[in-house]
Amino acid sequence: MISHLKLKTIRTLNEHISIEIDQNGFEFIILKHKKFDAAFSLYGAHLVHFQAKNAAPLIYLSKTAIYDSKKAIRGGVPICWPWFGNTEKSKQNGLASHGFARTSEWTLSTINITDLGIDIEFLLEASQQTKAIWPHDFNLTLKASLTDHIELTLVTENTGDTPFNYSGALHTYLHIADHRQCTVTGLAANYTDSLQNNQAKKSQQVLNIDRPIDSIYEKSDGAIVVNDDAYKRTIAVSNEGNDSVVVWNPWIEGAKAFADMPDDGYQTMLCIESAITADPGYSLKPGDSHALKTIIK
Ligand code: TA6
Numbered sequence: 001m002i003s004h005l006k007l008k009t010i011r012t013l014n015e016h017i018s019i020e021i022d023q024n025g026f027e028f029i030i031l032k033h034k035k036f037d038a039a040f041s042l043y044g045a046h047l048v049h050f051q052a053k054n055a056a057p058l059i060y061l062s063k064t065a066i067y068d069s070k071k072a073i074r075g076g077v078p079i080c081w082p083w084f085g086n087t088e089k090s091k092q093n094g095l096a097s098h099g100f101a102r103t104s105e106w107t108l109s110t111i112n113i114t115d116l117g118i119d120i121e122f123l124l125e126a127s128q129q130t131k132a133i134w135p136h137d138f139n140l141t142l143k144a145s146l147t148d149h150i151e152l153t154l155v156t157e158n159t160g161d162t163p164f165n166y167s168g169a170l171h172t173y174l175h176i177a178d179h180r181q182c183t184v185t186g187l188a189a190n191y192t193d194s195l196q197n198n199q200a201k202k203s204q205q206v207l208n209i210d211r212p213i214d215s216i217y218e219k220s221d222g223a224i225v226v227n228d229d230a231y232k233r234t235i236a237v238s239n240e241g242n243d244s245v246v247v248w249n250p251w252i253e254g255a256k257a258f259a260d261m262p263d264d265g266y267q268t269m270l271c272i273e274s275a276i277t278a279d280p281g282y283s284l285k286p287g288d289s290h291a292l293k294t295i296i297k
Contacts, residue, residue, distance in 0.1 A: 002028075002039055002049050004063050016113050026067035029108070031118050035148050038118070043069050045106040045122035045142040048076035050296075052148045056231045058296060059150075060175040060269035062261045071103065074173075074260040075269070077152060077294075078102040079142060081168035082134055084246075084277050093133075099168060100133055101140060109141070117147035126159070136164040149297030156282075157289035165283050169246060169275035170294045172237070177230030179209040179249070179267045186225045187245065188218035209270060212251035216244050216277050224272055239274035240293040243282075246273035 007020035007028060018030045028048065031038040039049040051057040061075035072078050080098035083090055090096070096103065106122040124130075124140040131137075137160030145151040152170050176182045184207040192198045194214040203217065223236040224245060239245060248271040250258065255266040274294035276282050282290050 002061060014113075016118065017111060022067055024067065026069070029120075031120070031146065033113070033118055033146070034115075035117055036146060038146050040120070040122075040144075041067070041073065042106050042108060042122070043067075044073060044102040044104065045079060045124065046073050046076050046102065047144060047150070047152065048073060050146065050150050056177065056233070057175045058235065060173040060265075062258075062265055064260050064262055064265075066260045069103075069105070071260070072098070073102075074258065076173060078171040079154060079168070080171050080273075080275075081140060081154065081156070082136075082138075082164075082166040083281070084167040084169050084275060087167075095133060098171070100130060101168070102171075104130070106142070117145065120144050120146070136160050136162070138164075149295065151293070151295045153291050153293045155289055155291045156284060158284040158286050161286050163283060163285045165281035167276045167278075167281035168292065169242075169273040169277070170292060171246075171271060171273045171275075172294060172296060174226055174235055174237075174270050174272055174296070176209075176226065176228045176235075176268055176270055179270070181228075181230040182209055182270065183207060183227045183229075184209075184224060184247065184270070184272070185227065186220055186223055187247065188220050191215045191217040191247075207247070209249055212254055213247055213249045215247045216275070217247060219244055226270060226272065236295075236297050237272045237274075238295045241291045242274040242276060242293075244275045244277045246275045246277065247271065248273070 011019040029040045036052045050059045065074040079101040081101035083099045106124045109123045110121045112119040122142045126137045139157040141155040143153040223238045226235040
């Protein structure tokens with residue numbers, strides 16, 4: 001599991017679910033199933049671990065991630081919502097990059113355990129705190145369906161009486177064995193390079209992880225395949241409800257600059273994100289809802 005966290009069990013709900021804490025009391029929901037092990041934090045409704053039986057972990061979690069309920073956990077699948085990155089507004093108002101969902105305390109709404117796997121849902125509702133940052137009424141639900149693979153669906157519901165636009169991403173950190181023996185195929189032909197002034201570029205058929213990468217690809221029709229050769233596996237990422245796919249690796253300098261990522265962290269991770277990044281975001285009328293989904297197998 002996430003042994004480096006040295007977790008202690010404080011509550012066992014049944015053979016499949018327990019609540020464990022780290023040495024500072026930060027809580028994790030630990031899920032054990034015959035098909036997989038997984039872990040979430042209620043903070044951010046953040047999937048921090050997923051490992052199918054007899055397989056390597058699918059999700060990267062930084063060994064130096066900070067669990068202080070102030071900053072986003074480095075790794076796992078951070079929920080970037082209701083904006084992606086830094087917007088003019090977020091910058092003007094000194095708001096955090098990638099919105100507030102990943103740094104909010106969610107509530108656990110349902111858990112359903114079957115022979116096939118575990119379905120678990122988390123809810124974040126609009127509050128005075130959220131409305132002080134983003135003046136809209138909403139329900140935000142993360143639905144996770146865990147079997148021998150991961151399905152995450154983020155459902156945004158406009159519960160107010162005025163329309164709003166939102167952007168964001170399921171910011172998946174995939175765990176790979178070795179960036180030098182890993183390539184990505186299935187990305188769209190066109191992308192913008194966030195490291196070169198959002199310059200429009202044509203993608204190669206095969207992406208190598210041999211430099212800093214921060215690219216926003218058009219959405220792919222089919223699955224994006226990460227050829228994780230050193231683990232002798234492929235990871236297929238399929239997305240729905242997205243308008244783009246963000247691919248990110250901080251590389252050597254980026255990893256060194258992060259206090260919450262080991263200097264060599266860039267070698268065993270790659271972000272492939274189901275994202276809504278196009279201006280003005282996805283528009284939701286009162287009473288409407290929209291689902292952003294990623295399937296990782
Ligand atoms: O998804 C790519 C990105 O927007 C990068 O620009 C980088 O900022 C990354 O997200 C991580 O952001 P964070 O706020 O989690 O450090």
